[in-house]
Amino acid sequence: MSLRRVQAPHLGRPVVLGRRRPVARCPRLTLRHYADVSTPPTCDYGPKAASSLVDVYLNDQLGDCVIAAGYHLVGVATGNATGTPFVATDAQITADYSAIGGYVPGQPSTDQGCDEQTALNYWTSRGFADGSQLCGWLAVDGTDKKTVQTALYLFENLFFGVELPDAWISPFPSADGFTWDVAGAADPQNGHAFLGYGYDDKGVTIDTWGLRGTVTYAAIAQYATMAGAGELYVLLTPDLVAKGQSRAPNGFDWSSLVADFDALGGKVPAPSPPAVTLDQASAWAAQGIASGGFLMTRSQATAAAKRGLTASWPK
Numbered sequence: 001m002s003l004r005r006v007q008a009p010h011l012g013r014p015v016v017l018g019r020r021r022p023v024a025r026c027p028r029l030t031l032r033h034y035a036d037v038s039t040p041p042t043c044d045y046g047p048k049a050a051s052s053l054v055d056v057y058l059n060d061q062l063g064d065c066v067i068a069a070g071y072h073l074v075g076v077a078t079g080n081a082t083g084t085p086f087v088a089t090d091a092q093i094t095a096d097y098s099a100i101g102g103y104v105p106g107q108p109s110t111d112q113g114c115d116e117q118t119a120l121n122y123w124t125s126r127g128f129a130d131g132s133q134l135c136g137w138l139a140v141d142g143t144d145k146k147t148v149q150t151a152l153y154l155f156e157n158l159f160f161g162v163e164l165p166d167a168w169i170s171p172f173p174s175a176d177g178f179t180w181d182v183a184g185a186a187d188p189q190n191g192h193a194f195l196g197y198g199y200d201d202k203g204v205t206i207d208t209w210g211l212r213g214t215v216t217y218a219a220i221a222q223y224a225t226m227a228g229a230g231e232l233y234v235l236l237t238p239d240l241v242a243k244g245q246s247r248a249p250n251g252f253d254w255s256s257l258v259a260d261f262d263a264l265g266g267k268v269p270a271p272s273p274p275a276v277t278l279d280q281a282s283a284w285a286a287q288g289i290a291s292g293g294f295l296m297t298r299s300q301a302t303a304a305a306k307r308g309l310t311a312s313w314p315k
Contacts, residue, residue, distance in 0.1 A: 003063040003113055004189045008209055009174040011060055015209050017169075018063020018101075018113030019161050019191035021229060029260050031138040031234060032147045037251040039146075039153040044198035044205060046212065049079035052086065053197075053207040057093045060209070063113035064097040065193045066161070070119055071096075072195040072207055073157050073235055074128050080156060081239055092129035099126070116161040116193055116231055132237055135268045136261050140232045142224040145217045149199050151234035154244035154252070158196035158204060160215075161231035162223045163188050178213040179203070182222050186229060241268060284312040 005014040046053060052075020057068035071088045079085030097103045100122050101114030120137050127133035140151045140158065152158055167183035169190065179202070196215070198205035203216040215224075224232040236244075245254065261268040288308020289301055296304065 003111065006169050006172055008060065008172055010211060011056070011209070013060055015056065015060050016063045016065070016111075017164075017190050017192050018059070018065050018111075019163075019193045020113045020115045021188075021191070022115040022117045022231070029136075029138050029257070031140050031151050032144060034138075034253045034257045035147070035150050035154070035248070035251065037150050037154065037248040039149045042198070042200045043149075043153050045076050045080050045152075045156040046197045046205060046207070048083060049076040049085040049197070052076070052079065053195075053212070054210045055087060056210045057088065058090055058097075062094075062097060062103065062111050064093060064101065064103070066114050066116050066119045067093055067097045067100065069116075069159060069193040069195045070123060070128065070235075072197075073159065074130055074132060076156055076195070076197050077132065077237060077240060078130065086130040088129050096122070096129065113191065116159065116233070120159075120233070120235070132239070135236050135238055135241065137233045137235045140234055142230070142232045143221040148204065148217065148220060148232075152196060152199050152204065154247055155234045155236060155240045156197065156243065157235055157240070159193070159231075159233040159235050160196060160206070160224050161193045161233075162186065162191075163229050164190035164192050165223070166190065173208075173211050173213060176212040178211065180206075180213060180215045180219050182216070182218050186223050188229070236268060280312075281309065284308045287312070 004017040006017065008015045053072055057064065057071055059065050059068045071093065075085040075087065094105060100119045101112060102110055104110040120134060124134040124136065141147045148158065163186035165183040165185060166187050168180050194206050194208040196204040196206045203214045204220065206213055206215050220232065222228050224230040258268050285305040285308050288304045288306065291308070292300060292304035
């Protein structure tokens with residue numbers, strides 16, 4: 001199979017379309033089964049990952065867009081965690097593309113692209129070049145704007161695997177600020193993977209081939225769904241799970257998520273109890289004391305305070 005190459009004006013050279021449909025669909029868990037979270041009207045996790053997001057990661061030479069999207073995720077996660085995004089080397093990108101897609105350097109016939117589920121399984125079992133590792137992923141319902149925003153707000157990423165309509169690449173985006181909206185039928189020759197890292201009222205902010213643009217919610221509903229031969233996931237690392245817990249201490253069924261991942265052989269870390277402030281602990285102790293008698297000895301007051309703390313302490 002020959003991968004499609006399209007001239008990219010901003011690079012002055014072609015890029016390669018290399019996302020393939022999954023051979024088989026792996027068991028998946030769906031975010032909307034666990035989340036009921038209030039989200040802000042906008043979010044953007046891109047600024048601290050800029051040096052990673054502008055790197056096309058050899059996708060102007062190879063059909064490795066799935067690998068590039070994965071390492072853009074790593075850049076976003078590390079950039080927002082430490083202020084210094086991890087930027088993979090060409091050798092590291094090639095090594096993952098070889099392991100996941102079967103590419104043999106120096107043999108162009110082996111440059112056949114790859115599918116996202118094979119890549120996600122690999123990064124769950126073997127990890128990325130920086131040492132981080134997926135602990136799982138959740139399917140996201142692309143037809144549900146609220147779910148799309150919740151995924152991004154909680155976990156800083158959306159991983160797209162789609163077949164682009166021809167109008168999205170002809171004419172090809174030439175600069176940041178482009179918008180991909182519904183534009184006719186998806187073309188199976190245009191398989192592509194890319195990362196989403198923010199949203200506003202118009203759609204999801206994405207990075208593709210080193211350009212920043214927007215894919216509208218209507219376009220996500222049409223192309224990033226099973227009906228459109230597409231995929232949409234939120235990827236989870238232990239650090240991203242911890243951040244999600246801090247953003248949604250309530251409104252997310254963490255215990256069910258962990259149990260379901262364990263049932264599928266996953267390894268999502270159990271949620272940490274939320275931090276308790278001094279004011280909260282004092283209020284719970286006061287409630288316990290108030291439930292005691294009018295006159296109490298010191299030991300009775302201590303026991304009453306303990307009962308109040310025990311009744312309200314996060315489980």
